[in-house]
Amino acid sequence: MVDRIADPWGPRTPYGPGEPWPVRVDEFLDGDLTEADVDRWVQSASVLHSNGDAMDIAVSGGRIVGVRGRAVDRVNRGRLDPKDLYGWQANNSRDRLTRPLVRDGDRLVETDWDTAMGRIVARSKELLDGPGGWGHFGFYTSGQLFLEEYYALGVIGKAGLGTPHMDGNTRLCTATAAAALKASFGTDGQPGSYTDVDHCDAIALWGHNVAETQTVLWMRMLDRRRGPNPPAMLAVDPRATPVAREADLHLAVRSGTNMALMNGLLREIIRRGWYDRDYVDAHTLGFDELCRIVDGYPPRRVAEICDVPAADVERAAELLGGAQRLLSTVLQGFYQSNQATAAACQVNNLHLIRGMIGRPGAGIYQMNGQPTAQNTRETGADGDLPGLRNWDNDQHIAELARLWNVEVDTIPHWAPPTHAMQIFRYAEQGSIKLLWISATNPAVSLPDLSRIRRILARPELFVVVQDLFLTETGELADVVLPAATWGEKTGTFTSVDRTVHLSEKAVDPPGEARSDLDIFLDYARRMDFRDRDGGPLIPWTGPEEVFEAWKECSRGRPCDYTGISYDKLRGGSGVQWPCTEEHPDGTERLYTDGVFNTGPDYCETFGQDLSTGAEFTQSEYRAREPNGRAFLPAVDYQPSPEVPDDEHPLLLTTGRTVYQFHTRTKTGRAAQLDAAAPQVWVELNPADAERLGIAEGDLVGIASPRGAVQARARLCGIRPGVVFLPFHYGYFDQDPNERTPRAANELTVTAWDPISKQPLFKVAAVAVAKLADGDGVPAPAPTVGGSEPVPGADVPATVGGPAAEAVSGKE
């Protein structure tokens, strides 16, 4: 047995290059139960991180009692993340919502579904009546629902109401991945496969603390690192994360300067001849302009901007330039920082100029932050159109109109769909009057929370919240709908490397809770949305029907699901799209032939200027004659919108711990996870702490121009000048009368990347001061992960004890 709180990654199963990753089956059952007590195992996959780990849900006596990794699956080969091992317990929480709630003055009171839905539909019909009625609706959804739910919601918004105001919280986690893939390769879709870890000879992790965000992927990397001929490893991160400590080379860059680093690395690689001239000539566009831009970033200048040694920049270039099978992964350190899309594109550029794409080991993961983020993007429940279609291509819109049997002009396509921050701005100004929030908690997760609370509390704004629990956002709603969750409903979702999994219903939801799909379909029925022949726009009654309809929508597009069915997903491993009649087993890697999705009739975007987001037109795009070649976009480094000054001399970055997910709606209700990371903390470099007179465990105030929070100090390996707050901690589990400000997003700035529109969570200027002595009691921060204390600190290790003992069975 392994305490997977004390050791989140479990025992090693080392392997060498080109070998299959050994199986290791992880399992956790409630209390003293054994497999003999389990009535049935129900197939599913993880929704508490974005890796897409396949698992079976154990059911006993009509309740979920545990989980077990699926050995047969290509993604995890039996392994599970600690959040999956323990997080399912939240399903059984006593404070689940079981009945709809409606606002009665200052209170939310229980009611029945007819009353709750009746209020939503009455308000909807009132708003829709008249020109411009569509513009009063805003939808803010999630990265945690199922594909079928997103697709149904997308059709409701685009063909039912005709509004472009729909986005997911994927805007906060994965919008830059999509934007960078589109800008480089023509459409969304990960080029690589998780199996690239098995083949690579170097791994570069760009702002990606994979050890805490996708633990199973990290286990795969660690197993390679412990086996023969291990891959070299480069980490770029301002924090001393487990990844940074494992890496052969760690560049702790100053927050907000990724672009300068990338330009400098590309310059070295080009000048030292470590690029593939033939590949560049045959398969890319823009190399001369790329050379012109990066030439301005010699190592000494990069060292000044990024505050890292110039020699380390050169060493990093050597590591990257010497690799024969380079694997790159990118996440929030790039996506939520300054010049997000431009910096993420430079990672694509690195692979393109080295010809390191489309073959085993040479891969790119532009990661997702959430389990089903990929599906929000594919189905058009965020700022994209269904099937990775191009909003500016009339033929693509006509295809959707034919598919849904509606007039072309019903579908909003005069601009890209409205991004989340703009939706909230319209709500703030009063033109959006109904905001429907599903499976996400913006009152904790969006930047500048006092502003978000003010918007949600506006009396003129009708707020619908659909969730499992009464979240901080739910408290401000006009109608709260109790939703079923993972294990209580059936549907599919897709991992970073395009692997589609089926998650089946294991148990009934509590009380009157309904699946998100049922709620959306009920709304569509009550609104009586019609197609152009007067038939029902949305005739579906269950998830499999929606999946079949989605397959038609995906036909011929990069994310082609037509070869997948529920039956095909049952029993075996997940399947990677595109999966068609011609490729019935799916497709492991994209762009194996160096032909990219940049054809003007096929691509998802006609491109944008990387420094402003200015849209290029179709004719400008055609004039470049991309014809299957990838783009090499490049721009100069620009400082962040907010940089430190005398009043706010430090830089705040926010992020995650391995033990919590998002705003802890589930993980905060699983005892083992909650105990491991029960309360907010702030990470400081010992040198900064000493200057400020702060010791381990002291209560510290952190203030930005937007607000202030309090947290206990953890002295650790974060770079000087930067402080870190985990963003998980809101207020639901504090006494309403004694809430102390602790949510990291009280401090963050309302600003976003000009291309991906992803908010900048990693670059707020703050002031830090000691508020009270800790009297020697350490901060409530885990000793595992980025918050590992400085060596020799007197801090008890984070452990889970007997309650966290799990099976970790090697074959």
Add this chain to the structure above:
Amino acid sequence: MHLAHYLGLLHRAQCNLADAFRQVADAHAEEPDVHHLCQQQAKRCDEHAERLRPFAERYSEEAPAEPDRLHSELFTGTRTGGIGLLRDLQDLYLMAAQCDISWTVVGQAAYGARDEDLLGVVKRCEGETAIQLKWLRTRMKQAAPQALVVAE
């Protein structure tokens, strides 16, 4: 040679555009993208003006008196609200368009004067002005339906 007058016209147009970008940035600070990108583009206009200055000075030595009505006033202050934002961006668009056509005219004159240095400046800057126009158009296209059809 009248080139100095057009250089002066373009120089002042760039300065005025920089100033207008800053005023719009301040007036619409609640639109963070507009605020940030207007600040960024104001700096770009400053750079353009700075690059033009030595040429304006050099050619002014050979120039006759400035003609009447050379300069025009395109900006008289910012507005508020959704439609105010749209209208302010439209002012910026017209000012950037004036710069854009002036770059073309000055570029033609640079060919005539066989002035490679000036041509280099034009080639570098006119592309950045074109991006400003494109960004303003993109942002206005996004804002127009909500501001003109939906908002009360």
